[in-house]
Amino acid sequence: MGKPRTMTFSERYPPQVVFPFFDVFSIFVGGTLAYLVRFESIYLHERYVLALICIALLVLVINSMSGSYQRWRITPIYQMLGKLMLVWATVAITAASLIYFAHAAERYSRLWVGMTLAISFLLAGGGRLLVQFGLQHIRLRGGARRPVFLVGPDNVVLDVAQGIRNASWEGHTIAGVERLRGPLTEHSIKRIVQRISKSNAREIWICVPLEMGETVRTLFFALRNHTAEVRFIPAFQDMQLLNHRMSEVAGHFAIDLSVSPMNGMSRFIKRSEDIIIGSLISLLILPVCLCIAIAIKVTSPGPVLFKQYREGSNGRRFKVYKFRSMHVHKETQGKVTQATKNDSRITPFGAFLRRTSLDELPQFYNVLQGRMSIVGPRPHALAHNEQYKELVESYMRRHKVKPGITGWAQVNGLRGETDTLYKMQRRVEHDLWYIDNWSLWLDLKIILMTVFKGFINKNAY
Structure with missing residues (x-):
């Protein structure tokens, strides 16, 4: 057996154990400072002490339910602070609701409640920042590391080892590697267990x-008397995964291979984003839409809007709205002809609308309806879905989220006609990357990129 390792400071006092106490401390410090500012005293009235106790309990419960105290080592700082902000916002809404429905507004200062939450959030968030930056600095310098022993085929362990090196801030280090080149035998299993014991690996x-x-089953049984943590890292070779994660269903653990990220709080955030930003943009573009509608009626006969069925989230069909940019014509049943360069069907004013993407503005009504999102994969014609779902791997997985007015593919130049299979493959790759990496910040980034470079594109005709 190797020499036993002593526990590091972060292992003796893990942040997920320390920070519940720190959150309570932050709330009481914030409440005391807010009371000093509001009432010029640090001696809190008993009803304010009771309020702080209730706020602290709410923070602890919501943080625990949302998993904010877990997975500390591998959680990016921006995710940690984003989740913490949502917790504090939920507590603020809950506290305000309780005060209102209990008719206690005259007994509690609203300024004190607001200042308490603001100061305590800054303290709690600042503490997390300091600890994370401190731990990352220590890990990058070689300290506070957890030695890991890797077991698996050559190509897989090399890939995992490279991931450990690329994410050195997580604090893992390789204590040993056992490359499996054939079936396990009693002798090889015994040798692997001995090597792991001598390596002093913690995982x-x-x-x-x-x-x-x-x-996996054989090795797990062989390591039953070992005290190190054992993890199974499956290799999904040649599989196009989408937002994969571990979950529990019907009392069983499941590996989710292809799921939508729009569940729970994420769904609420995404819909709130669409309603707030979509409403503001709809008000701003209303005069522009009226001018475009008049111009369409004046320049060509036919309706102002073009309506066509598209496939939305989870395959639900809906009518998408656009300003009409073509002369009125009929398509062959079950066929949709993509617009091409110098297409005779496009009106002169319609060509301007398509180049500037102004023909897409009515889709903000689709957003407010809840059938589309501001950011997401662009909805394709139903005939194109039928055509490409057999040609492009994981094509239909882009329907795991609501389609969008703009998207990651569009701001990266993948707009317009998809006259080759490669162009569609590239578009789908970007759509799936967006779904797999969705966040509020990514949506805001795409919206800003659309404003600065996404409206006019040489491929849009």
């Missing part, structure tokens, strides 16, 4: 493809 990662499930 054992079994990195094998799904078809080697029996190997």
